Amino acid sequence: MTGILKNKKIYVTIALIILALLGLVIYFSFIIKKDYYIAVAGPMSGQRKYDGEAMLKGINLCLDEINKKGGINGRKILARIFDDKGQTRIAMNIASQISEDKDILLTLGHFDSSTSYSAGSIYRKTGVPAITASATAVEVTRENDFYFRVITNNAFEGSFIANYLKTLGKQSATIIYNKDTYGTSLVESFEKTAKTIGIAVKKKWGFDSESETINEDMSKIITELRAISDPGMLFLAVHGNEAPKIIKSLKFSGADFSIFGPDSFATVSFISGFKEFPEEQTKPGYYTDGIYCASPFMAEIANEKAQKFRKLYMHKYLEEPLWTSACYYDAALVAVEAIKSSDIGNSDQIRKSRREIRSSLANMYRQEDALIGVTGPIYFDKNGDVNRPMAVGKYKKQIFMPAYLQYQLIPDPPDSEATLKKVLKGDIFVIEGKNMHKYKVVYTGIDVNEIFNLDIKKSTYSMDFYIWFRFEGELDDKDINFVNAASPIDIGKPIFEEQKDGITLRAYRVKGNFKGNFDFSSYPFDKHNLEIKFHHKKDTREQLIYVVDILALPDSVLKAKHHEIDFKSSIEWKIIDKFYYQDIKTDNSTRGKLDSLNEQNKYSYSMFNLSILIKKTGIGEFLRNIIPMIVLILILYIIYFIPNEKWWVHLVIILTVLITNIFYHVKLLNYLPINYTSCMEYLFFSLYLLIIMKLLLLSIIFIHFKKNNIKRLNLIQNVGKILFLPVAFGMILITLYLTGRF
Secondary structure, X not given: OHHHHHHHHHHHHHHHHHHHHHHHHHHHHHHOOOOEEEEXXXXXXXXXXHHHHHHHHHXXXXXXXXXXXXXXXXXXXXXXXXXXXXXXXXXXXXXXXXXXXXXXEEEEEOOOHHHHHHHHHHHHHHOOOEEEOOOOOOHHHHOOXXXXXXXXXXXXXXXXXXXXXXXXXXXXXXXXXXXXXXXXXXXXXXXXXXXXXOOEEEEEEEEOOOOOOHHHXXXXXXXXXXXXXXXXXXXEEOOOOOHHHHHHHHHHXXXXXXXXXXHHHHOHHHHHHHOOOHHHHHOOOOOOOOOEEEEOOOHHHOOHHHHHHHHHHHHXXXXXXXXXXXXXXXXXXXXXXXXXXXXXXXXXXXXXXXXXXXXXXXXXXXHHHOEEEOOEEEOOOOXXXXXXXXXXXXXXXXXXXXXXXXXXXXXXXXXXXXXXXXXXXXOEXXXXXXXXXXXXXXXXXXXXXXXXXXXXXXXXXEEEEEEEEEEXXXXXXXXXXXXXXXXXXXXXXXOEEEEEOOEEEEEEEEXXXXXXXXXXXXXXXXXXXXXXXXXXXXXXXXXXXXXXXXXXXXXXXXXXXXXXXXXXXXXXXXXXXXXXXXXXXXXXXXXXXXXXXXXXXXXXXXXXXXXXXXXXXOOXXXXXXXXXXXXXXXXXXXXXXXXXXXXXXXXXXXXXXXXXXXXXXXXXXXXXXXXXXXXXXXXXXXXXXXXXXXXXXXXXXXXXXHOOOHHHHHHHHHHHHHHHHHHHHHHHHHHHHHOOOO
16 A cells, blocks of 8 residues: 555656646747748849848848847847849749748848849838839839848939039040840939030940840940040949940950949959950959949948958958948848847748837838947938938959049038038939038058167067158148157158149158057956057048058168068057058047137047067066966975974975965066066965965864874874875966966
């Protein structure tokens, strides 16, 4: 009977455990939050696959950042990838699949205007919100209240390009365009604006890229174009993968055409299309040098958030970001913001959730509430578009570089005669009610000859270097402020100056003392950046931006320069890297009589930076720091070989080690000019912990000694002989790991 009861208790217990586990499963199935899903649709294979890859890189970088921070209320945002191969039929099929997927909240893409327009008809019918960061045809969003765009549309872009040609002094233009929605809408806007501002369109040719006679049609166009004696600026309103063959045909004739392209010329598919040509392989830039194009984003002249994006992107992908990646990063950012601000919770009603997200996107229309992305402020107009000035670049040796003149949005200028003069001069132009002001791009370089007087303790050093500026028009290039100068620096008179095609190159040789912001957190394994940082004293970032000049000074200037930097320092340091970058310096200051009567104002300046990374080559300093610590640990270990009855000797040794550790610790604090904890200091703390452990152990030994507990004392002593050194050195390794050394 007892056995039966006992078995029943076991069965009841098992049943209760199973019920409890089932309850937990049911409970967690309700409280565990499902992930959010978004679709990414674009050309992941085929001729445009490079553009699809660029899309994904930007989106993944954004989603990875957000998911690392906990996603949206603990829920991750995951992407499901769809390959439309850049074809409208496939894009429509994909749009249907996305619409039927009950997990997907919205779509990022498609890449092309044609695929976006075709897929958009499905999204509109089924209520799927979509955000493109590359399709620029006006019809994509204007005829679809479920489609949004985080870059300018073709109407804005075509008008912007026409105005920019006027800035370049062009009076006439010819046009070759694709008759699809992308090319047609670009040309319509370009022609309308050109007529208004006095640019004559001498001739235009359209082609159908899907025509069976495309090759014959293009040959006819090229022949007619060559027959025009002065075609003016050639505007190619074509896709990036179509342009290389056209440009190659033009170059083959030996004619030197001035070419301006739309945003499609700033894509991977454009520049990669030339790399198969032998002439371009032999001489990079053979076909592309001098070609202008508009781009929604150029990191070199973008905002502070863009500089951070650029660093993250290059760290992850080991390459410079294209505008496609930056714009799709922003598209993902907008998507996340729309999901956050939507009241969708854990709703399983996908149609309702999609409508909520669409409403959130439509509510992003106020300029004052704009979401700041890497490409600038993001807020939608009545058509779901983001329209703002584009960056303009020019190709040089297959590298897309900012043009010398750029435009940015400004508040409505006062209606005055001075403003009208600026408009007539081209310093200000207006597109769709938006006012844009011209600013300079100054190419800048620094070439270091010598580093000397390096004082690690004081974080100071001296440099002898060349500095140069390449710019268009006028510039007071000497009026610069070296932010980290230890004493005032005057760059003196130019050692070289030349003017060619309206571009001035001016170089100086400078010596200066600088103060670094050295990081000793890894001491004695530290690395340091030796920097030169400067910005213009008067011209703010609204007037001037410095960018890195990839072109070196002429050999005639550098003839006395060594091939490597002459680094005069102790043998324990060497240069391991050198890099240049532009970022933003913000000052709170008063400028001018009017400002001085008011509160301080914030002024942002473009700051040029050179950073030279140095590290220790030997282990001398490490040994000087670590050997005393190892000796102290060994002295503590010796205690285990001293009889327990001489506990007072133990105490003297422990206190001696403590005092010695304090001595070296204080010596370190006096040596390092920092107010944070270095790696070496953490090692001292590890030794303090060992000393405390030894003092606690000594008190235990003392108690057992008084009780004459010999067996326990011997056990403590034997265990200590075995474990002390592994524990001590294990603590050191763990400390080095936690402080980032290993």
